[in-house]
Amino acid sequence: MTKASSSIKSKVLKTTVQLLLTVAALFIVLRKTDINQLSSLIRHAHPGYLLGSILFFNISKVVNAVRLNRFFKAIGLNLSAWYNLKLYYLGMFYNLFLPGGIGGDGYKIYVLKKNHGLAVINIFSAVFWDRVSGIFALIFLSALLIIPSSFAALYPGEMLWIWVIIGVSYPLSLLLTWLFYRQFMPVFLITAVESLVIQGTQVISAWFILMSMSATSHQIDYLAIFLISSVATILPLTIGGAGAREVTFFYALNHLGLDVNTGVALSLIFFVVSAISSLVGILSRIRHEKSGEALPAMEE
Numbered sequence: 001m002t003k004a005s006s007s008i009k010s011k012v013l014k015t016t017v018q019l020l021l022t023v024a025a026l027f028i029v030l031r032k033t034d035i036n037q038l039s040s041l042i043r044h045a046h047p048g049y050l051l052g053s054i055l056f057f058n059i060s061k062v063v064n065a066v067r068l069n070r071f072f073k074a075i076g077l078n079l080s081a082w083y084n085l086k087l088y089y090l091g092m093f094y095n096l097f098l099p100g101g102i103g104g105d106g107y108k109i110y111v112l113k114k115n116h117g118l119a120v121i122n123i124f125s126a127v128f129w130d131r132v133s134g135i136f137a138l139i140f141l142s143a144l145l146i147i148p149s150s151f152a153a154l155y156p157g158e159m160l161w162i163w164v165i166i167g168v169s170y171p172l173s174l175l176l177t178w179l180f181y182r183q184f185m186p187v188f189l190i191t192a193v194e195s196l197v198i199q200g201t202q203v204i205s206a207w208f209i210l211m212s213m214s215a216t217s218h219q220i221d222y223l224a225i226f227l228i229s230s231v232a233t234i235l236p237l238t239i240g241g242a243g244a245r246e247v248t249f250f251y252a253l254n255h256l257g258l259d260v261n262t263g264v265a266l267s268l269i270f271f272v273v274s275a276i277s278s279l280v281g282i283l284s285r286i287r288h289e290k291s292g293e294a295l296p297a298m299e300e
Contacts, residue, residue: 025244028247029249029250032260033261037261041262041265042268044213047212048212049209052208053205053270054277055205056201057277060205063194065088066081068130071130071187071191072112072126073187074184074186075118075126075183077116077123077126079112087111087112089280089281090107092274092280093280125183132173133173134195136169136170136172136195138199138227138230138231139231140165140166140170141227142227142231145203145220147159147162147166149224151256170192199230203226205273206223206266207223213262215259218256221253222258225249225252226249226267228248229249232247245270246264249263250263
């Protein structure tokens with residue numbers, strides 16, 4: 001068996017597993033929800049609020065591209081803001097619509113190594129630490145939203161640990177940066193702020209979805225679960241996080257005794273918002289090709 005055929009089989013297997021897990025997770029959730037109510041919530045969602053959700057989701061992605069470019073500059077890779085943004089959106093497209101393949105992050109590493117000749121480990125470090133900085137912001141904000149949520153009333157004794165998480169998140173992030181990625185220390189503060197902006201604007205995007213469904217009660221609970229579900233989607237077990245987020249909403253809302261349909265609808269609409277936004281990536285690729293500056297094709 002050649003290396004190429006082995007790689008293709010591995011990608012097919014990974015895609016198949018992701019697809020099966022996504023379908024299984026969605027089946028479990030949808031089997032236990034009121035499909036009629038769920039579809040009604042989605043069909044009657046206010047389009048104006050949905051446009052607001054799309055706007056803030058894309059603001060988060062633009063800031064994310066800016067943050068990633070700071071990490072690139074820290075390793076000596078100077079990309080124009082426009083080129084970096086187009087590459088970022090193309091990576092989003094690959095992550096969502098081509099699961100199991102090279103993936104968005106892998107594609108960016110491939111393109112930048114091919115075009116700029118940097119060592120893979122350096123580019124990987126920038127892409128990887130960009131992800132890690134986002135995870136710390138996600139954990140920090142998740143813990144912050146849990147404090148005023150119904151979880152606090154349900155588990156008052158555990159709130160001390162939530163405060164500990166809030167208190168140690170960024171000191172731990174700073175320590176890990178200093179220990180393992182000192183080249184990123186000069187941009188630590190600004191990228192930490194940008195990470196909070198990224199997650200914060202995604203929370204606003206989710207809030208707009210709640211408002212589109214006229215879900216005005218228990219919003220803190222829904223938004224806290226939204227952030228917790230984002231943590232659940234970090235591992236690429238399902239396609240674009242679909243299924244993993246819905247399962248998190250279903251069981252968390254059941255635990256709190258809140259309306260499951262609203263949470264699942266929020267999750268599904270957010271996935272559609274991310275999918276629509278990701279389509280910009282393939283449009284930027286077409287513009288590259290028309291202008292004679294095509295990005296290299298993804299390796300098979």
